Amino acid sequence: MSYFADKQPLVADIFSRYPDSPQGRRSALMPLIREVQDAEGFVNGTRLDEIAALCGTTATEVRSVMSFYSTYHTLPTGKYHLQVCSTVMCSLAGSDELWDHLVETLDVQPGEVSPDGRFSLQKVECLGSCGTAPLMQINDDGYYERVTPGKCARILDSLRADLQPLPDNPVPVTVNAEGRQTLANGEVVGASITGLGQLPPIFPGGEA
């Protein structure tokens, strides 16, 4: 069953962000993958072929790009995808113990989903919040900081009841519906070819 067949306006919108050339079409790869993953939790098999056909490339190419990013999943993920930072700072602050605890209590290995479909686990590299280690991110919703054993148990209990607690902090930079990078406060950062005009004006005076 095709994913994009009944979403032509969305597809047209994604392609409109890139130059109308074969190379430009290929650039739409990432948002298309993101679109499928947001809806289904992972991208694989016929979805790869479908995205490849849209971009005018091959499934190999799509998988090549996907496999570079740890945030794209080729295996199904749970309703709550727990991402545990495993880089040095968090590790010093006990992320290894946190990881072991999660694996044991949830009884899932990376790449697996718990039988109730709720939980999947992934070790990720530095999330940039070393001051509040150990850190855990749930889905794209936000950072759960200083996850101590007690806090971990509380979070898991709430998740089991499908009452996800509010994150301590939102994810610092996300991509909004227009495909632009935005800060948590809504400020647009970075640039795109359609958004070049929105960049702050260069103030006159003084040589760089």
Place this chain on the structure above:
Amino acid sequence: MKVQVDGVEIELAAGTSAIDAVFEAGGDVPYFCAHKYLSPVGACRMCLVETGSPRKEKDGSFVLDDATGQPKIFWFPKPMASCTMQATEGMHIKTARSSEVVAKAQAGMMEFTLLNHPLDCPTCDKGGACELQDRAFEYGYGASRFGFDRRHADKHYPLSDFVILDQERCIHCKRCVRYFEEVPGQEVLDFIERGGHTFIDTEEGGLPTGFQGNITDICPVGALLDNVARFRGRNWEYDHTPTTCTLCSVGCSITVDARNGRLERIVARENREVNEAWICDAGRFGHAFASERRLTVPLVRVDGELQEVSWDVAIAAIRHGMARHSVADLALYLNADSTLEEGVALEALADAVGSVHVDHWPRYEVSLDAMPNGAATLSDVATADAVVVIGADLGEEAPILELRILEMLRGGILPPEYAHGTAIADLRLVERPARKPEKLAVIGKESRLWAHAGIRASSNGHNALERLSRPDTAELQAALKLLTDSEKAIIVLGADVLNGASGSFAAQLSDLATRTGAKVLAIPAGANSKGLAALNLVPREGGLPFARVAEAPAAFISRLDPGVRARGLTIVHDSHLTATARLADVVLPAVTNYEKRGTTVNLEGRLLELEQAALSAGEAADLIRTLTAVSEALGLRAPVRGLKGARELAAQKLGIKLGELPERGVVHPFRTSHVAPTEQVHIPKLWTERMQPSIQTLIPANLQPLPMLGAAPVGGDD
């Protein structure tokens, strides 16, 4: 343009890359990722050199060095990859020979490349012919400081039936990825999980058949291996024979590797004019027949059964069998992939015995010699500005011609040539080249080339040319317009139009070529059809074509398998016990084209030499020697008794000197001397049954599978 390499000044053409500058100056730079016919990308970082250039003041004069008064050289702060750097006027280049920095950088890079490379050279098929091995010896430290476990990955990962990937050995040079993207235009391989665990894989469920084998040639390490030749021999054990492939009329240069008399491997050999560095999968993998179930002694039918006999007994049997016939009754048929020398010998024998039943097969019954605008070469195809393919399935008829057409679509950039050979890095070749599908029109049945063509028109073979001359659809109009508007257009003709083509076809084609200024390249039916057509090897007045071999009073059939016998004495000369051989009275063992010396003529009219590979073939003989034996049985002195005699006769008849040809061959304008009806249709088929590698036959029947450790449990801690 003057460039200084290690203090030696040389003169170079503009556009030369720094790596070619070094080689042109007689120096050496190690490299893994650069390849003559692929885009330079600078992936392996082995070809590091120090470079610097003079700088100009605003008034155009050089910035001078205060101490020497010479233009001051501004060196790049770090070593640069020479394969992606263009040499410029006045540039200075220092290689490891004169720069300590470069020597250390290269040795360090070598150490890095070897960090995760397994030390399994003793069991690696590439050992002895491995670029990594050689460069490590020449440029490495000789020791590694890496004391940890190497990365482990799948060592037997089949990318297809023919190509096995050893993921541990891969050094990520990206040659195979670029090859598929740039040459056959199929993006089926790519790096997966880029980072510390990068590996090569495909998501398309295998590699496409056609040209996949070439990646085993270009892999600088033993990561991609030819599965047909895998574990069959070490490189230093093989007898390497440079020869020409005669599976189709392209005539690719190949090296045949034999060991203990068995043909184990075929690899591509470079021929800039013909196949560049590529060969098709059939040519590479389809050699099983050369060493399997060969006929090694003559067979004679005694009491209804074929029995092994000596040549003398076979000759006596022919003499006995011919007692009921006059010598002129003996029909002589040969395969169109026979050499020119063999054709000359057979023609001479036919003249001597006065046989009218002479034919070679496959062939077409039309002569297209007198085309305006001259003959097209494969280089012409690659540099053309338009190609129209009519009624051809190139995958079956001439696969490398397909690659040359694809080369035309990506700009027709032929890498320049230097004293050290083809440019190692031609900077005009780029990754993901822009292709121009609108320059290719394909008319006929659907084939692999359709995917690349901008103009496609379905058509029957028999009226395709007529319809193109008077286009009745928009596609055909576009194709005709393409031909008319282009300056260097080529019309490629295949079996669907050439089968049953007549004189009016030639006139029509000539007319079209005159109108459009296009050159014509007709794909001959057999590997050497073009050469044999210049001889009188077609049915003479009252003669029977090969299609009617069953009506011949007696027949000598060389390496053809019509599946029927002649009315009287049937002599079959073949390398295998074919269906026809099973019906024959006398079977004479033949050598395959891998074991012949001689000359073949490819579709351009290029003379290319065959050399004899060291295969054991028992008492098998080529056609010239076999015809000598047949002559003896007929009570004649054979007019041609050997290769030398055949070449002398060829010099008389065709005015060409055979033997000692340059490696790339020589294009000779061949004229079709005689045309006669074929009375059958030629259906081109590249892969035949006997070419399929039958690895199963090599495995002893009583072999038990070894107990293997079960699959590792899923998951891990990262």
